[in-house]
Each structure stands twice: as C-alpha cells, then as structure tokens.
Amino acid sequence: MDHEEEFLNSFFTQVTQLCFEKAKESVEKERESCRLAQMGPWGMLLMHLPQIALAERSYVDLGFLRTKNKGFLRKDNSLKTMYESLKGDLRRVEEMTRGTNAVGATVAEVSSELSEFVTARIQLMDFYEKMYNMSATSRSMNHLDLLQDIKVIVDAHSLSCSHLALTAIKAALTLECEILLQLIKAHVEIQNWKFLPSLMALYGAQARMAAWERTLQNKESWKLGFGATFLKANQQPVLYQWLLKLRSAVLSKCSLYFHTTLSQQASPGEMRSIMSRQNVDYYHKLQSFQRKCDVLAVVIVFDSRGTQDSGPGYKHPKREPTGGEDFLHVVSCPSMFLQKPLAHWDNIREGIEDHSADLIAMDKIIYLKGHNQKESYIYAMYNIDTRMTLVTVFESGKQKDKGPHVTTFMTELCVQMRCNKVYESLKLLK
Incomplete structure (x- = not known):
C-alpha cells in the first residue's frame, strides 16, 4: 500500500x-x-x-x-x-x-x-x-x-x-x-x-x-x-x-406479541426473568392493570384477514361459518380468559369485525356492550397497530367507575407500543 x-x-x-x-x-x-x-x-x-x-x-x-x-x-x-x-x-x-x-x-x-x-x-x-x-x-x-x-x-x-x-x-x-x-x-x-x-x-x-x-x-x-x-x-x-x-x-413489543409462543419454550420463572429484562415489560403492565383496576380481562387480538398466514397463535374453534378463524388470540390477562364458554370471544370478534374501519383509524376507543350468560359487559377496543386490537372487558354496571381508568390505560399503552415516541425523540437526544 x-x-x-x-x-x-x-x-x-x-x-x-x-x-x-x-x-x-x-x-x-x-x-x-x-x-x-x-x-x-x-x-x-x-x-x-x-x-x-x-x-x-x-x-x-x-x-x-x-x-x-x-x-x-x-x-x-x-x-x-x-x-x-x-x-x-x-x-x-x-x-x-x-x-x-x-x-x-x-x-x-x-x-x-x-x-x-x-x-x-x-x-x-x-x-x-x-x-x-x-x-x-x-x-x-x-x-x-x-x-x-x-x-x-x-x-x-x-x-x-x-x-x-x-x-x-x-x-x-x-x-x-x-x-x-x-x-x-x-x-x-x-x-x-x-x-x-x-x-x-x-x-x-x-x-x-x-x-x-x-x-x-x-x-x-x-x-x-x-x-x-x-x-x-x-x-x-x-x-x-x-x-x-x-x-x-x-x-419489548415483540416479547408481548409472542408471549404465548415464548412461554411454551420456558418455565414461568424463566419467562418472568426474560420479560423483566426488557426495556418495558408490557405483559406485567397488562397483569398489573387487570388486577389493580379489577377488570375482567385485557386481551390483544390479531386480525389476519388478507394476510398469507395466521401467525403463531392458536385458533379458537368456529361457532359459525362467519370467518371466526380470521381473528386470533395473541395474549390475554388472565391467560385462561378466552377458554370455554366462548361467548366473550364471539363478542370480541364480532365487535372488531363490525367496527374495523373505526379501529384502523386509531383515533378513539370503541365501547361496545355484549352479553355472556345473562350478564352484561363492556368491551373497550383500541388498535395498537392496524391488525392488533387491545380489548379491555369489564362489567357494564361498573363503567362509570372504571371507564376513565380504562381509557387512560389503553391510550397510554397503545401510544407507547406504536413506538412513535421513540422516533420523536430523534430531536430530543443530546
């Protein structure tokens, strides 16, 4: 040289x-x-x-x-x-x-x-x-x-x-x-x-x-x-x-969306350790909110319509031939919430399907009423991403008490998970 x-x-x-x-x-x-x-x-x-x-x-x-x-x-x-x-x-x-x-x-x-x-x-x-x-x-x-x-x-x-x-x-x-x-x-x-x-x-x-x-x-x-x-x-x-x-x-977002898949490959203790090492432990956030606010469940659902495959989640059995397998359970707290009976799942699926345009706009939380075993429930829905819907389920009689807390939690969580704030920080770092 x-x-x-x-x-x-x-x-x-x-x-x-x-x-x-x-x-x-x-x-x-x-x-x-x-x-x-x-x-x-x-x-x-x-x-x-x-x-x-x-x-x-x-x-x-x-x-x-x-x-x-x-x-x-x-x-x-x-x-x-x-x-x-x-x-x-x-x-x-x-x-x-x-x-x-x-x-x-x-x-x-x-x-x-x-x-x-x-x-x-x-x-x-x-x-x-x-x-x-x-x-x-x-x-x-x-x-x-x-x-x-x-x-x-x-x-x-x-x-x-x-x-x-x-x-x-x-x-x-x-x-x-x-x-x-x-x-x-x-x-x-x-x-x-x-x-x-x-x-x-x-x-x-x-x-x-x-x-x-x-x-x-x-x-x-x-x-x-x-x-x-x-x-x-x-x-x-x-x-x-x-x-x-x-x-x-x-x-951190990946760890939440694939929590079910990762849980099948690690013990509960190992999973807690894995999630705690993330910058944000979103699963713990869901668990803490569900318990602290005493809501029935917090669920994330994937809308697979128009995609080539359905992701790693398990499929819930179809009750009717109406495209039930197009909506897949990603994660929920508590984890057994969407097991039988399936009325909650049907209400969630139908709610996402009927209000997909409003959810994709991501400009407001959609509140829907549904029934399960003669009891009335509220399903609050807000999209994290275009195909991912965050759903909070609670008793309709408690909407006045829980509504504001649910709104704040869902809004803040979705904004954080979209990562827009990370991109906005480009001009804030010194």
Whole structure:
C-alpha cells in the first residue's frame, strides 16, 4: 500500500472510532510534511479531510436534526449544506486530478468514492428526518414505507466506497444502514405477527450493532491539572444510543406479541426473568392493570384477514361459518380468559369485525356492550397497530367507575407500543 493509501486508511479508521481531533491533527501533520505537494493532487484532497471529520462528528451526534439557527441574511450552516458543499468540492478534486499521475489517480478515485459516501449521508439524513416527521403526524407509522426507503439506500450504495483506503467508513456506513433495515423489518414482521421473521430480523440488528460497537473506541483524552491525562469514557454517539433505544422498544413489543409462543419454550420463572429484562415489560403492565383496576380481562387480538398466514397463535374453534378463524388470540390477562364458554370471544370478534374501519383509524376507543350468560359487559377496543386490537372487558354496571381508568390505560399503552415516541425523540437526544 502506498503512503497516501496508508494515511487515508488511518485517517478514516480514526474517524469511525470517533477520534475526530486526532484525525484532524494527523491531517495537519501530513500537510506540514508535504509542503511541496500542497498544490498537487494530494494536497488538494488533504485540504478537505478536516471538513469530513467535522461533518462526521456532527452526524453521529444527530446534529442535522437540531433546531437550525437561521435568520435574515444569515448563512445556512446546516450539516446538510456542509455535506452538499463537500460533495461539490470532492467532485472538483476528482475532475482536476484524474489522469495526472499515480498519486492523482488514487486521489481521483478516492474523491469519487467519497462523494458517493457523502451522497449516502445526505440520503440517510433525509431518512431520519422522514422518520421524525412521520411520527409527529401519524398515529401509526407506515413502517412498510420506511422499509422500502432504507432498502433503496442500501441497494444504491452496496458497491460504493470499495477502495481499500475507505474500508473503515464503508463498514460503518453498511452497518448503520443494515441496522436500520433489520429493525424496521422486525417491526413490520411483528405487526404482522410473524414470529421467526421477527426473531431473525432482531438477531440481525443485534449482531450488526455489536459489530459497530466494537469500532467505537474513542480514545481521545483531556487534561486536568498537573499535566495528568485521563481517558474519556467510551461514550457511544447519540446516533448509536438512539438505535439502541429503537431496538429495545421493538424487542419489548415483540416479547408481548409472542408471549404465548415464548412461554411454551420456558418455565414461568424463566419467562418472568426474560420479560423483566426488557426495556418495558408490557405483559406485567397488562397483569398489573387487570388486577389493580379489577377488570375482567385485557386481551390483544390479531386480525389476519388478507394476510398469507395466521401467525403463531392458536385458533379458537368456529361457532359459525362467519370467518371466526380470521381473528386470533395473541395474549390475554388472565391467560385462561378466552377458554370455554366462548361467548366473550364471539363478542370480541364480532365487535372488531363490525367496527374495523373505526379501529384502523386509531383515533378513539370503541365501547361496545355484549352479553355472556345473562350478564352484561363492556368491551373497550383500541388498535395498537392496524391488525392488533387491545380489548379491555369489564362489567357494564361498573363503567362509570372504571371507564376513565380504562381509557387512560389503553391510550397510554397503545401510544407507547406504536413506538412513535421513540422516533420523536430523534430531536430530543443530546
């Protein structure tokens, strides 16, 4: 490997390890040692490397999502503008150095591939901005739309940054894109109640996050009195922290939707341990509310109409040939609530079927009356996702006392499980 390639490889490794000051210092030293080449191809590229380090530092801290300080006659100094300017500069370096000499050929190739890297960064910034905006304007985020968008970015840049000197930033870019892809795919599969695809996507995200974490080795130091040097804690960048937050939210949701399946593979004690380790133990939330508020049951039902398969849940026997198997029991507290007699199940199924349009709108809780063994009950229904309905069952005579508590619980739980707040937090993380 030539000197220039070795230097670039070291520089971009430092950038991906969050050693931004060290990377900029190495550029200054290189420029000092190559004064005669300042106006040549190598000097032209070196001039733009500090800007790359500065942009990357802001990017991994989600600087592009912060409030912009723009005013009358004030220059737009946003990160996106910085990347756009950098992309133009790299294109000009490529044009000016191509065909000059061996060093010029390397500089031209690296500049071309760096401009593709910058393009990917701009597209990812737009993607994060879209996630934030979608969470703020939609009751349920369109994860299929997001999945398609990130697939386009992954496919567009799968062959970019192939130069050996760019191995480090290529790996970081690939890991970030694939983590996003796997997490969004997991959320889509969970919403459609597909156990194995959900598990595989979550595992894929975890494996890639572990690989990315191994590269985050911030060794930059600071001094405090008497010349003593202390290492900073290996603090993860804001972007990585947010991806961890998203993964935790998706995993918690997965643990609830597939609680019945997981329970068949672990003892009650092991299940309690597994659920307690989640960021949010939704099953415990259901149990606590059902007992504390003294409601008859809390149930989640999956509407499988129009899907290719019915998920991992067990099917309740059909009482009539009216499509009863289209509605599947996901989880309930208490767990035996939907066993015989089946009148409650029939009331729930018919209620979801008759009010599916209102439930899909996710703008209000639907209250329905039903009867079971000559007693009257209230079925409060609210969709978590398009196909997942949260149902609370209680005696109709207690609606005045329990109604407000049921409304608060169902609203707060559904909003939390939709994960919109996680996407909204993109602009709140520091």
